[in-house]
Every structure is written in C-alpha cells, then in structure tokens.
Amino acid sequence: MTDKYRVVVVGMGKRGMHHALAFQANGRFEVAGVCDLDKDRLQAASAKFGGTAGSDAFQVASAVKPDVFCFCTLPKLRREMIRIGIESGARLIAFEKPVALDSREGSEVKSLLAGSGVKAVVSHQHRYGVHYQKVKEIIASGALGRVHTVYGTASGWMMHMMSHLIDYMRWYNGEAKGEWVMAQAAGAGKFYDLHPSPDYIAGFIHFANGVRGVVECGAGAPDVPEVDYWWRKCRIGAQGTDGFAEVLTGGGWRAVTKSGASSGPGCMNYDLDMPPYIQDIANWLDDDRKVHPCNFDSAYEGFEIMMALCRSVLDGGQVALPLSGVRDEIHSLSARLPGRKVLLSTPANAKEYTPAKAAPEPAAIR
Numbered sequence: 001m002t003d004k005y006r007v008v009v010v011g012m013g014k015r016g017m018h019h020a021l022a023f024q025a026n027g028r029f030e031v032a033g034v035c036d037l038d039k040d041r042l043q044a045a046s047a048k049f050g051g052t053a054g055s056d057a058f059q060v061a062s063a064v065k066p067d068v069f070c071f072c073t074l075p076k077l078r079r080e081m082i083r084i085g086i087e088s089g090a091r092l093i094a095f096e097k098p099v100a101l102d103s104r105e106g107s108e109v110k111s112l113l114a115g116s117g118v119k120a121v122v123s124h125q126h127r128y129g130v131h132y133q134k135v136k137e138i139i140a141s142g143a144l145g146r147v148h149t150v151y152g153t154a155s156g157w158m159m160h161m162m163s164h165l166i167d168y169m170r171w172y173n174g175e176a177k178g179e180w181v182m183a184q185a186a187g188a189g190k191f192y193d194l195h196p197s198p199d200y201i202a203g204f205i206h207f208a209n210g211v212r213g214v215v216e217c218g219a220g221a222p223d224v225p226e227v228d229y230w231w232r233k234c235r236i237g238a239q240g241t242d243g244f245a246e247v248l249t250g251g252g253w254r255a256v257t258k259s260g261a262s263s264g265p266g267c268m269n270y271d272l273d274m275p276p277y278i279q280d281i282a283n284w285l286d287d288d289r290k291v292h293p294c295n296f297d298s299a300y301e302g303f304e305i306m307m308a309l310c311r312s313v314l315d316g317g318q319v320a321l322p323l324s325g326v327r328d329e330i331h332s333l334s335a336r337l338p339g340r341k342v343l344l345s346t347p348a349n350a351k352e353y354t355p356a357k358a359a360p361e362p363a364a365i366r
C-alpha cells in the first residue's frame with residue numbers, strides 16, 4: 001500500500017499519455033490502472049506504468065477502485081465514463097474537453113456528478129501557460145481600466161477549440177456567467193468529424209457583469225499570421241477603457257496600456273502545462289477549499305454558452321442562459337446547415353474545410 005492517490009487512466013492516446021505521464025511524474029499520484037480498446041496502445045501503456053490493464057473501463061476501474069478516475073477518450077463518450085468513474089468510488093474524475101456533444105448529454109453528466117458529490121475537472125490546461133497567465137495578471141492589475149470586451153478566435157473547429165476559448169474568455173472576465181448569446185454558422189463538412197461541428201461559428205455573449213464576449217471558431221475565423229502552427233492560431237484577450245492585453249496560443253502575449261506597449265514570449269506546451277494542472281488536482285483532493293481552477297462547474301458554464309450559441313443558429317435571435325430544457329444541438333445543426341462550401345478567411349484553412357457531401361447520419365455524430 002502507498003499513501004499516493006491511485007489513478008486509473010482510460011484512453012491511452014495522445015492526451016491519455018500526457019495525463020498518465022504527468023500523474024506518474026508527480027509524487028502525490030500513482031498510475032494504478034490503464035485502459036484502451038486498442039491492443040498496441042494498451043500494451044505500450046501497461047509496459048510503461050504497470051498496474052492493472054484492460055480494454056474494459058468498468059472492469060479496470062472496479063478492480064483498482066481508484067481515488068482519481070481519468071478518461072481521455074474521444075468526445076462521444078462522456079456520460080458512460082462519468083458513470084463508471086462514480087461507480088468505481090473515485091473521489092475525483094478528470095476528463096477531457098468538450099464536456100459533452102450536446103445539452104442532453106451535458107445535463108446528464110452534470111446531474112450524475114451533482115448527485116454523487118464526486119469532484120470533477122475538465123482539461124482546459126492552457127490556463128497554465130506563462131503567456132496566458134501574464135495576460136490574466138495584466139487584466140487583474142487593473143491596467144486595462146474597465147474591461148468591456150473579451151474575445152477569442154481559433155482556426156480549429158468548434159468541438160476542438162471553442163471549449164478552450166470560452167473558458168479562457170470567462171477566466172479573463174472574472175469567471176462571469178453568460179446571460180444571453182446570439183450566433184451564426186456556416187459549412188457542414190466537419191459534422192463528419194469525431195469532433196462534430198459547423199465549419200464556422202461566430203457569436204456574441206452578453207455576460208452578467210455587462211462585458212461583451214465575441215467568439216469565432218473555424219474556417220471563417222481571422223488568421224493569426226504571427227503564429228505558424230495551424231492549431232495554435234488562437235487569439236484570446238480583453239479590451240478595457242485604458243488598453244488591451246491578448247495571448248496568442250502559439251505566439252506569446254502583448255498589451256498596450258497607459259504605460260505603453262509591452263510583449264513577451266510563450267507557446268502552448270503540454271510538458272509545461274500538465275504538471276501544475278495535475279498538482280492542482282492533488283491540492284483539491286487534499287483540501288476542499290482549494291478548488292481546481294479547471295473545475296467542472298466552471299467548464300459547464302462555458303459548455304452551456306457553446307450550446308446556447310448552437311441554439312441561436314438553429315432558432316435565430318438571442319438565447320437566454322442558463323439553458324432551458326435539453327436538445328441534440330449538433331445533430332439538429334447538421335441537418336439544418338446547407339452543404340455549400342464555407343468561405344475561408346485564409347487559404348491555410350483550405351486543407352481542413354471541404355464541403356459536406358450530404359447530411360451525415362445521426363450515427364456518425366453520436
């Protein structure tokens with residue numbers, strides 16, 4: 001027996017390995033079980049971490065009875081994994097964004113967690129980047145004066161990127177809740193993807209503190225020419241009465257305030273972002289008052305905003321928050337958006353955004 005928190009990691013792909021390595025490297029955790037459907041990935045993970053290994057998450061979790069149940073499977077598996085984590089007796093569930101694929105599943109995940117009292121964190125770990133933190137520091141110092149606008153853009157599509165953008169926009173805006181949103185979308189090619197999304201979605205968020213949010217994801221989002229690596233073409237920032245500060249995921253930070261212009265380096269880096277993200281899991285397990293910055297309740301606020309933006313595309317006009325009732329937003333959107341080619345903001349987006357051949361079958365989405 002050890003006094004370390006015992007962890008099961010399910011889904012030993014890119015993000016599962018990042019999580020398992022960071023848990024193992026932190027002296028407070030021990031990876032006691034690994035799980036993947038893919039034999040080769042499972043074998044490789046088992047050789048690296050030891051412990052219980054298997055292809056059935058329920059069996060691995062039941063055998064290990066972990067303190068932390070972590071899953072990094074693709075987005076279509078959320079409710080089932082949350083249920084397995086709760087039934088395993090874990091005290092904390094750590095999982096990957098997005099929270100869910102639609103509000104029906106998201107609200108089930110929320111109810112399961114609320115009914116169980118199990119803590120949960122969602123991996124919006126970019127928050128730990130030095131450049132992300134520098135922008136937060138400038139905003140919190142008051143150097144921007146009264147913040148009136150927060151914004152986020154990404155070339156990647158919604159189910160990959162919007163969860164991140166909204167999370168950091170809310171962080172830069174003091175974690176304010178959204179009151180209503182309004183949005184438009186175009187292009188159906190990415191409804192076939194494992195992260196099903198409109199090719200392009202853009203919208204406004206009215207936050208409860210009066211601050212305006214402007215968010216854009218996908219084919220029509222503005223290029224970030226300062227950044228070469230396509231997936232890191234994200235710009236997130238805040239404007240106030242006295243200036244602005246913004247982070248580029250792959251290109252540092254910059255600010256203009258009353259005291260002049262300033263800038264600095266920083267690039268999204270899993271090796272640097274994961275250790276403090278994992279340390280904050282230990283801190284929250286140790287002490288209920290040390291709530292993890294990436295806690296589920298905060299992520300759920302962002303998730304509801306994302307689903308409200310989708311509903312605005314479906315229904316037109318403004319959508320109030322919190323959402324009323326549950327819907328299958330992505331499936332409904334895939335049936336609604338025409339298959340005509342989306343217009344691009346930069347030729348660099350052409351390799352990712354191609355027209356949909358036909359409306360995808362529901363099975364391709366859920």
Ligand SMILES: NC(=O)c1ccc[n+]([C@@H]2O[C@H](COP(=O)([O-])OP(=O)(O)OC[C@H]3O[C@@H](n4cnc5c(N)ncnc54)[C@H](O)[C@@H]3O)[C@@H](O)[C@H]2O)c1
Pocket residue numbers: 010011012013014015016035036037038041055057072073074075077096097098123124125159160195
């Ligand atoms: N936070 C971030 O910065 C970030 C970055 C990339 C991806 N992600 C998210 O991480 C998640 C995983 O992405 P990835 O790139 O690691 O994917 P991946 O395809 O590399 O890995 C997923 C793994 O899950 C396994 N799997 C699927 N169903 C399973 C099941 N029922 N039981 C056990 N194993 C199962 C697959 O075999 C695969 O090995 C996605 O939700 C994605 O959006 C987050």
